[in-house]
Amino acid sequence: MEITTRTEQDVTVLVLVGHLDSNTSPEAQQALDAILAGGGRKVVIDFRALDYISSAGLRVLLGTAKRLSQERGALRLFGLNETVREVFEISGFATILTVVDTEANALRGL
Amino acid sequence: MRPGFRIGIGAETLWDGADRVGAKFAEFAEAQGLPAAIRRGVSVALDELLANTIAYGGAARIVVDVTLHPNRLSVMLIDDGKPFDPFGQEAPPAPLPGTALPLEERSIGGEGIHLVRRMMDDVRYERRADRNVVVLTKRL
Numbered sequence: 416m417e418i419t420t421r422t423e424q425d426v427t428v429l430v431l432v433g434h435l436d437s438n439t440s441p442e443a444q445q446a447l448d449a450i451l452a453g454g455g456r457k458v459v460i461d462f463r464a465l466d467y468i469s470s471a472g473l474r475v476l477l478g479t480a481k482r483l484s485q486e487r488g489a490l491r492l493f494g495l496n497e498t499v500r501e502v503f504e505i506s507g508f509a510t511i512l513t514v515v516d517t518e519a520n521a522l523r524g525l
Numbered sequence: 526m527r528p529g530f531r532i533g534i535g536a537e538t539l540w541d542g543a544d545r546v547g548a549k550f551a552e553f554a555e556a557q558g559l560p561a562a563i564r565r566g567v568s569v570a571l572d573e574l575l576a577n578t579i580a581y582g583g584a585a586r587i588v589v590d591v592t593l594h595p596n597r598l599s600v601m602l603i604d605d606g607k608p609f610d611p612f613g614q615e616a617p618p619a620p621l622p623g624t625a626l627p628l629e630e631r632s633i634g635g636e637g638i639h640l641v642r643r644m645m646d647d648v649r650y651e652r653r654a655d656r657n658v659v660v661l662t663k664r665l
Binding site: 434436437438466467468469470471473477480481484496497498501502505506507511512 | 547629631640
């Protein structure tokens, strides 16, 4: 898995490339922890190059979303492929996390 | 002989082994021209089941056997851990209890197996001699 981050004003955009599964979720967890530790409260995750996600990956997202919500921050995701979308729908994550289609929509109003 | 592969992973390297299984499957799926949706669905199922077995099953060795039939893909996982049927719980009604809860009350448990059930067309478990045998079927 490849993870890059960049900032757009006060929003941190995290780009995930590859698979978010039990092997790679600790890496994603570290990257998200680092953003929060650095004071980041508005996080957008770019899923366009994420091939698939397993429940280990969902766990990382859920934990981060909860922490950001407690800190009055926000987490938005965009660019989910068909398989990732299916996993979100099956697990009910499609309704508890904020999922939008494009980066522009993710950044709008944050 | 039908296209397929068999890969074994051993005790010291189970987590690395799970990664190797994933890579081997991706390579096989690519070579056979399997549709992306099927490739990703099976990859998720493999990750869920291997992670479960490695984390809780106490297995020293896991073997994964993949066979491509004319109209279905069959994935068999065999491990020598303690007897455990991952599908032993009744299939929950959809949506899974808790899936409609708001963010603050949501926790994750049993999600992985729920995903496997929903993404595969058939899931079976049997205890064969002193091995756990799981067979997944995905129609093509």
